Amino acid sequence: MAFTPTALNLPQYPFRITLREKQHFIFDELRKKHLVLTPEEWVRQHFIQYLILEKKFPKSLIQLEAGLNLNQRMQRTDIVVFNHSGDRIMVIECKAPHIQINQQVFDQAARYNSVHKARWLVVTNGLKHYYAQIDHINPGFSFLEELPEYCHL
Numbered sequence: 001m002a003f004t005p006t007a008l009n010l011p012q013y014p015f016r017i018t019l020r021e022k023q024h025f026i027f028d029e030l031r032k033k034h035l036v037l038t039p040e041e042w043v044r045q046h047f048i049q050y051l052i053l054e055k056k057f058p059k060s061l062i063q064l065e066a067g068l069n070l071n072q073r074m075q076r077t078d079i080v081v082f083n084h085s086g087d088r089i090m091v092i093e094c095k096a097p098h099i100q101i102n103q104q105v106f107d108q109a110a111r112y113n114s115v116h117k118a119r120w121l122v123v124t125n126g127l128k129h130y131y132a133q134i135d136h137i138n139p140g141f142s143f144l145e146e147l148p149e150y151c152h153l
Helices: 039-054 103-116
Strands: 017-020 023-028 033-036 062-070 073-082 088-094 120-124 129-135 140-144
Touching (some): 039 073, 088 103, 103 120
Antiparallel strands (some): 023 033, 120 129
16 A cells, blocks of 8 residues: 655655555655655655755765664664764654654664764654753753754754
8 A cells, every 4th residue: 555645744845756566656865766655754754854954964964774783683773963073963763653752762762872872862753853962971861842953963
């Protein structure tokens, strides 16, 4: 069954969507390839454009579906953002719009960040977005209403 794109709580962007063999694909401009258009991919592609166009994140510092070894199991982080020195500064976990953002989702993102050690943790389902600034020295975090532009991270 094909996914029908729905409105998100993010700006609209002019995506290249194609239909092949009853399956919708969306062009990922960072990976330069067409991907199956799933609800989670719809959110991920919107959030990537939001980072680049609204928050001025350099495309070259965004990595998608980064592999990580967590408890001797390979996992994938949806989006990892680096600074110009190559340090991981943000981990972003994307969920489909129908998935509620709850403690289990935050725990998953926090487990991934226990490996990445980024200063920012973002969780989104495209409708709700949570931005947490992480303190790794005095363990804790604080939520912000808005994600700063890249130059202010």
